[in-house]
Amino acid sequence: MSLLRFSTAGSVDDGKSTLIGRLLYDSKGVYEDQLASVAKASAGGSGGTIDLALLTDGLRAEREQGITIDVAYRYFSTPKRKFIIADTPGHEQYTRNMATGASTADLAIILIDARNGVLPQSRRHAFIANLLGIRHFVVAINKMDLAGFDQNVYNAILNEFTGFLDKIGAPKALFIPISARDGDNVVTRSERTPWYSGPALLEHLEDVPVIEELERLPARFPVQYVLRPNLDFRGYAGQVASGIFRVGDAVLALPSRRQTTITRIVTYDGDLEATAAPQSVTICLANEIDISRGDVIVPASALPHVSRRFRANVVWMNAKPLELGRGYVIKHTSHQVRGVVRAINYRMDVNTLARVGASKLELNEIGEISVETHHPVYFDAYAQNRVTGAFILIDPLSNETLGAAMIIDIEGKEETRGQVSAADRAARFGHKSAIVAVEDTESALLLERELFDRGANVAVAASPEPGTAQLAAAAGMILIVVGSVPENALDLRRTSTHEAVLKLGRSGILAGHEEQLIEGEGI
Amino acid sequence: MDHLDLLEAESIQIIREVAAEFQNPVMLYSIGKDSSVMVRLAQKAFFPGKIPFPLLHIDTTYKFREMITFRDEFAASIGAKLIVHTNQAAIDDGANPLRIGTQKCCGLLKTRALLDGLAAGGYDAAFGGARRDEEKSRAKERVYSFRDEFGQWDPKNQRPELWNVYNARVDKGQHIRVFPLSNWTELDVWQYIGRENIPIVPLYYAKPRPMVVRGASLIPIEQEFMLQPGEKAEMVMCRMRSLGCSPCTGAIRSEADTIDKIIDEMKLVRRSERENRVIDHDQEGSMEIKKREGYF
Numbered sequence: 045m046s047l048l049r050f051s052t053a054g055s056v057d058d059g060k061s062t063l064i065g066r067l068l069y070d071s072k073g074v075y076e077d078q079l080a081s082v083a084k085a086s087a088g089g090s091g092g093t094i095d096l097a098l099l100t101d102g103l104r105a106e107r108e109q110g111i112t113i114d115v116a117y118r119y120f121s122t123p124k125r126k127f128i129i130a131d132t133p134g135h136e137q138y139t140r141n142m143a144t145g146a147s148t149a150d151l152a153i154i155l156i157d158a159r160n161g162v163l164p165q166s167r168r169h170a171f172i173a174n175l176l177g178i179r180h181f182v183v184a185i186n187k188m189d190l191a192g193f194d195q196n197v198y199n200a201i202l203n204e205f206t207g208f209l210d211k212i213g214a215p216k217a218l219f220i221p222i223s224a225r226d227g228d229n230v231v232t233r234s235e236r237t238p239w240y241s242g243p244a245l246l247e248h249l250e251d252v253p254v255i256e257e258l259e260r261l262p263a264r265f266p267v268q269y270v271l272r273p274n275l276d277f278r279g280y281a282g283q284v285a286s287g288i289f290r291v292g293d294a295v296l297a298l299p300s301r302r303q304t305t306i307t308r309i310v311t312y313d314g315d316l317e318a319t320a321a322p323q324s325v326t327i328c329l330a331n332e333i334d335i336s337r338g339d340v341i342v343p344a345s346a347l348p349h350v351s352r353r354f355r356a357n358v359v360w361m362n363a364k365p366l367e368l369g370r371g372y373v374i375k376h377t378s379h380q381v382r383g384v385v386r387a388i389n390y391r392m393d394v395n396t397l398a399r400v401g402a403s404k405l406e407l408n409e410i411g412e413i414s415v416e417t418h419h420p421v422y423f424d425a426y427a428q429n430r431v432t433g434a435f436i437l438i439d440p441l442s443n444e445t446l447g448a449a450m451i452i453d454i455e456g457k458e459e460t461r462g463q464v465s466a467a468d469r470a471a472r473f474g475h476k477s478a479i480v481a482v483e484d485t486e487s488a489l490l491l492e493r494e495l496f497d498r499g500a501n502v503a504v505a506a507s508p509e510p511g512t513a514q515l516a517a518a519a520g521m522i523l524i525v526v527g528s529v530p531e532n533a534l535d536l537r538r539t540s541t542h543e544a545v546l547k548l549g550r551s552g553i554l555a556g557h558e559e560q561l562i563e564g565e566g567i
Numbered sequence: 568m569d570h571l572d573l574l575e576a577e578s579i580q581i582i583r584e585v586a587a588e589f590q591n592p593v594m595l596y597s598i599g600k601d602s603s604v605m606v607r608l609a610q611k612a613f614f615p616g617k618i619p620f621p622l623l624h625i626d627t628t629y630k631f632r633e634m635i636t637f638r639d640e641f642a643a644s645i646g647a648k649l650i651v652h653t654n655q656a657a658i659d660d661g662a663n664p665l666r667i668g669t670q671k672c673c674g675l676l677k678t679r680a681l682l683d684g685l686a687a688g689g690y691d692a693a694f695g696g697a698r699r700d701e702e703k704s705r706a707k708e709r710v711y712s713f714r715d716e717f718g719q720w721d722p723k724n725q726r727p728e729l730w731n732v733y734n735a736r737v738d739k740g741q742h743i744r745v746f747p748l749s750n751w752t753e754l755d756v757w758q759y760i761g762r763e764n765i766p767i768v769p770l771y772y773a774k775p776r777p778m779v780v781r782g783a784s785l786i787p788i789e790q791e792f793m794l795q796p797g798e799k800a801e802m803v804m805c806r807m808r809s810l811g812c813s814p815c816t817g818a819i820r821s822e823a824d825t826i827d828k829i830i831d832e833m834k835l836v837r838r839s840e841r842e843n844r845v846i847d848h849d850q851e852g853s854m855e856i857k858k859r860e861g862y863f
Binding site for chain 2: 045116117143147269271273283311326361375376377434443
């Protein structure tokens with residue numbers, strides 16, 4: 045049995061609760077005593093009929109006010125699949141809840157009332173679902189019974205909404221004419237829509253492929269936890285974010301950039317030959333290299349972006365607005381970094397799709413921002429990878445989650461197409477340029493090998509000529525010289541290779557963290 | 568990967584995240600089937616290492632005797648550190664559900680004891696085995712559920728929770744309740760117990776047990792005070808669907824004496840799991856009210 049997560053959004057009148065109630069009830073996702081307690085709570089109201097909205101509204105305030113405030117998660121299953129519904133309110137003031145529900149969904153059901161046609165709310169839901177990277181869209185045109193099951197009504201909505209989905213770059217949608225109240229095309233195909241040849245809603249939900257898509261992406265393994273139960277075992281625990289890792293794969297650990305191979309994939313139930321997203325496993329590597337929580341293991345052949353500056357779409361979720369220059373904690377996969385928002389490139393008016401200038405973003409507003417972090421972040425564009433492209437912003441003072449962001453790309457990529465700067469080189473090699481003097485050739489070659497294996501741009505100059513240092517600096521290299529100590533050189537003559545590497549790391553020449561690069565002393 | 572593999576992978580990710588980000592986590596262990604699954608997931612998360620945090624049992628002293636026996640054997644068998652906390656002052660004052668009512672009894676022996684137990688250990692994160700399908704206010708609960716200095720839950724002001732990126736930041740005195748089984752259903756739990764051969768308390772399996780039959784309810788006779796004048800126990804083929812304190816947990820008539828039979832029973836059952844838990848029905852919205860005050 046597989047698993048599908050889908051989101052719905054809607055308000056009181058569009059039949060969302062009736063649809064969910066029907067899916068739950070028809071698949072026995074709701075129990076008799078729960079129905080009875082709902083009947084008890086709705087007694088005195090509409091009398092006789094059970095209000096299915098009460099099934100999904102879990103908080104007292106919601107039942108009292110007759111509105112959905114927060115995301116509720118609902119569960120049902122058929123013999124083919126288990127389903128998790130993220131059921132969210134539809135009004136503009138609950139945009140953040142819609143985004144929350146959409147963040148884990150594989151599929152979005154957008155409800156359109158056949159009598160009212162496409163409303164701003166339908167567009168907003170589609171926009172947010174697309175922004176949060178949902179790949180499968182279903183447009184359920186509801187209350188077809190009240191529209192006489194008229195194919196023209198269906199076609200008009202299909203044409204109008206397809207145009208909108210194309211405009212925002214959303215995936216192609218399946219349009220299903222339904223009556224949630226009567227059950228037409230919900231679980232089984234309806235005889236009242238002979239002009240519709242597609243599947244019923246539940247059939248489609250049972251058949252949509254989801255997991256396979258994750259496996260085709262470049263492999264990513266964010267390290268959550270280092271397991272060292274005894275001296276003989278060192279493993280990196282985490283959940284495969286995307287792609288497939290196999291024993292024997294050549295991989296690179298970031299930020300150390302050291303290349304190694306996978307020796308074991310360990311689980312409680314025995315070792316595996318291969319692991320695919322989204323399995324939680326423990327990976328062992330051939331070399332004892334310095335990897336800690338927040339690092340990521342990737343294939344040597346498909347690296348993610350590494351940058352301190354990137355652009356992202358953000359949904360703001362707090363009453364305190366997003367402000368430029370303010371320090372935020374950014375949590376991205378399994379690491380936290382400090383960062384600031386350098387620019388709000390625009391605010392998106394979701395109703396008109398207009399890009400509006402803005403100096404701050406208020407609660408429930410969506411915009412594109414430019415972020416700068418204190419340390420480099422290893423990411424893919426959210427459009428390619430929903431795990432490594434997502435982050436949340438946290439207020440370091442109140443600890444509240446303020447916003448959710450989806451990375452678009454490295455900031456200023458176009459600019460770097462011009463002259464290659466020292467900073468560009470440092471960002472690529474992970475170190476600044478330096479000259480290191482050692483005692484003899486043997487030490488020089490050992491150190492070179494050590495640094496080279498860590499991904500450094502390094503060379504030994506046995507007999508440096510005038511101008512060699514300048515050339516090495518221009519190339520962003522670490523130059524190892526034997527014997528005489530040039531001015532400004534690090535002198536590592538009486539240290540072991542291991543200590544030398546440590547020392548280089550401490551002085552910021554061979555460092556994973558850009559902060560150290562800035563403070564470190566190069567040539 | 569089937570749905571159980573996916574749920575397992577998700578839960579392990581949550582458990583590891585907590586172990587990595589909090590100073591002093593603890594796993595609440597109630598001896599029930601959900602706790603049994605949660606502990607197995609923790610074993611898997613840190614294999615080949617041991618679970619890097621203790622288990623905490625809030626003992627009301629009204630648990631079934633079979634539960635306590637099972638608890639001690641189970642904790643020892645997996646090499647876990649088990650801490651038991653009881654509100655002894657309230658017990659000494661004679662707190663029991665018949666004398667002071669279920670709401671007060673839960674308040675003292677579960678909620679108060681839990682908050683005191685967490686404070687005593689200085690825990691900043693506490694895993695719980697609650698599931699969102701259990702009860703309607705739990706359907707709104709986050710995986711990381713923030714609790715203030717008084718252990719209170721504010722359902723209208725919860726932190727947004729997107730993807731599997733969790734906000735673990737708390738100030739001193741605050742803590743997070745973490746629910747790694749949020750997306751599991753009762754049937755998922757049983758299927759997983761069956762697939763993984765997870766040991767569970769024998770009370771879940773049907774056998775003839777002494778019960779007082781009171782209307783549609785089957786009341787287990789573990790505590791003398793549960794017998795009303797004129798009542799006497801009779802042997803009934805039954806099992807527990809959900810385990811709590813014996814005075815407040817009804818049994819269900821059942822022939823299911825193996826895991827497979829229980830799973831089949833689950834697929835047909837039309838009544839909810841917590842229907843036999845008296846404390847869920849002592850007032851409208853009662854779970855939400857208890858949870859706001861710090862109840863698990």
